[in-house]
Amino acid sequence: MTFSSRLMGYFFCTLAMIGVGSTVVASKLIAHGLPPFTATAMRFALAFPLFLLAMKLMGETWPRVSAREALLLVLQSGSGSVGYTVLLLSGMRLTSAADAGVIAGSLPAVAALVAIVALRERPGALTLGAVALATVGVFVCTMHGGDASGSAAKGASSSMLLGNVFVLLAVLCEALFILLGKRLRTPVSPLQMSTLMSGIGLALSLVPALIERPWILHYERMAVAGVIYYALVPTVGGFMLWFAGAERIAGAQAGALTAFVPISAAAFAALVLHEAIGPAQWWAIACVLGAVLLIACDGVRLRGNGASSLKRSEYPRPRCR
Template sequence: MGSRLTGYLFCALAMIGVGSTVVASKLIAHGLPPFAATALRFAIAFPLFLLAMKLTGETWPRVSRREAWLLVLQSGSGSVGYTVLLLSGMRLTSATDAGVIAGTLPAVAALVAIVALRERPGALTLGAVALATAGVIVCTAHSGEASAHGAAGAPAPMLLGDAFVLLAVVCEALFILLNKRLKTPVSPLQMSTAMSGIGLALSLVPALLERPWTLHYDGLAVAGVVYYALVPTVGGFLLWFAGAARIAGAQASALTAFVPVSAAAFAAAVLHEAIGVAQWWAIACVLGAVLLIACDGARSTPRKAKPTQAARVRIG
């Protein structure tokens, strides 16, 4: 029982950290270009993961050429793509809306599996996808109304921002899908280190094209990147994987419900964003979707299934 409670605590703390990334991304987005911020994030996190591997005695896994390309695609989608799109979206939308959309990850991942892998979902999964879709629609409708208060004939920037965040979630869902294609066992620490190292390599050239040395650096934005690298990336990954090893996959997935709630709380406390009725309804829809996914996972998972499968569900 103690180990299970520890697992709940670790996973909950990890998801609260994920919720805080939307606020950190809001601070970063207005002070640094997206690829430069992404490269800086991984430049900080990667050496720390290497140090952790050295201290634990872990070595690089031996993978085939096909799996090496899968790892590159995983990092390109789940590490670089997610971060760049999230930062791009945070220039235009609110942290509360972004947190709600990020919380749809389990349902979006299920939808991607249905479309890409031709999986046959159960009624609960279909209900979760429908609820998550409703939450996104409520968010975008709220964003459209907010944008309508701008200049006549102007584009709807918040809608575009929501679209960027949704694409970021799709990238993360692709990460989960690609991870299922790996045949060689890769430990959580090895995966985190590989994703950070490859992410740094993939984002470095685009970051140089942004000519970051010519920019006037915003101290708050740099602090946001450091926080993103240390707390949600290094600390969050380690907490999530350590917690997921102690509990079942469905239970770990259910704890992703902390993402939209913590994002809304951080947005209100740090950015002083007002949370409207529409956003509360959107949060309720997403929480309902997460609950249905968790219930479906609990029904379909054998009693002695390996709890470490839960490590496949993570954000950022």
């Protein structure tokens, strides 16, 4: 692999992660203008045909899976696509985009923690340190508003705390997606997986969306623009960019670039939403970045030693989340 090819790999993966970071700002715009299931169904309705077109252009067909694996795919989409999106949108009604970006950026460490607890995988010291750092970062981010005074300020702080909990639950849903993926025995390509998750997600979100009676809603322009952006740029565009870059660089190097998620989220929150980034949030971002880099170093160490522990749960793919 030439230096210029690796450089392009870094560039493509970085752009993909910046796009993922921007989803919290898009979600903030969506959350205040559309109910969560309606917005989720709209997003998948836009993304699914584009993934189908990509499959046709790439000559890929549907994977043949057993009934057990079909159920796993439904559970994956229910958690990692619908659950993640609905919980993120619900959280964004209450919390700031900067806080949500920090919590979302902890996903690699959360995924490792889920693998440790649920699969009894034996992590290295670096991964344990990453989980601890990410936990501190999320705690700092979640509790930084707790020193507010006055009843109104305390009420706003409580709402923000609840919003952060929703975002953390969304990240746990994404970690569950990764865990369920480890149970699949039939090889499924990244494009097939993104298409399946988008299509199943659309089917699962339709009935709850109808309960929200979308035909009587007032569709705010910014909310609709946020859905279109979310579907086209971070979802479809992010998929293309990530895998165009990931094939040019090592997995640990690509995974380390997930550090751009909380950074880009904070930048977009400040530039687009004019949110103030306080010292506690900067400390939380630093903790999450440290966690991502520790997991990246552990990934390099494991590959160097020929070990396989946590190798599949190190970094989530930024597919149709």
